[in-house]
Amino acid sequence: MVGSRSSPGPPGKTTFWGWFFIAIGSIFLPLFVFAAVVSKLLPPSNNPVIAAVQKDRYYYLLVPLILPVLVVAIYFRWLSMKLFKHA
Numbered sequence: 001m002v003g004s005r006s007s008p009g010p011p012g013k014t015t016f017w018g019w020f021f022i023a024i025g026s027i028f029l030p031l032f033v034f035a036a037v038v039s040k041l042l043p044p045s046n047n048p049v050i051a052a053v054q055k056d057r058y059y060y061l062l063v064p065l066i067l068p069v070l071v072v073a074i075y076f077r078w079l080s081m082k083l084f085k086h087a
Contacts, residue, residue: 035059 036059045051
């Protein structure tokens with residue numbers, strides 16, 4: 001049948017991977033926000049892990065640099081879907 005989509009796997013397996021990725025994203029988002037924003041606002045810490053995160057500049061600068069890349073990626077995704085639909 002034209003236009004029908006088949007499931008990529010058994011429903012239980014795809015449901016597991018969906019919840020797995022949601023859980024991983026829910027864990028890493030607060031950690032990234034802490035490393036990029038919150039840790040810079042806290043006073044210096046005696047904990048070596050938190051002190052290393054506070055002194056790190058990579059993630060602090062990654063946030064503004066990733067936004068233009070994200071906009072371009074979203075635009076190219078939209079453009080490719082339009083070209084695919086109207087081809």
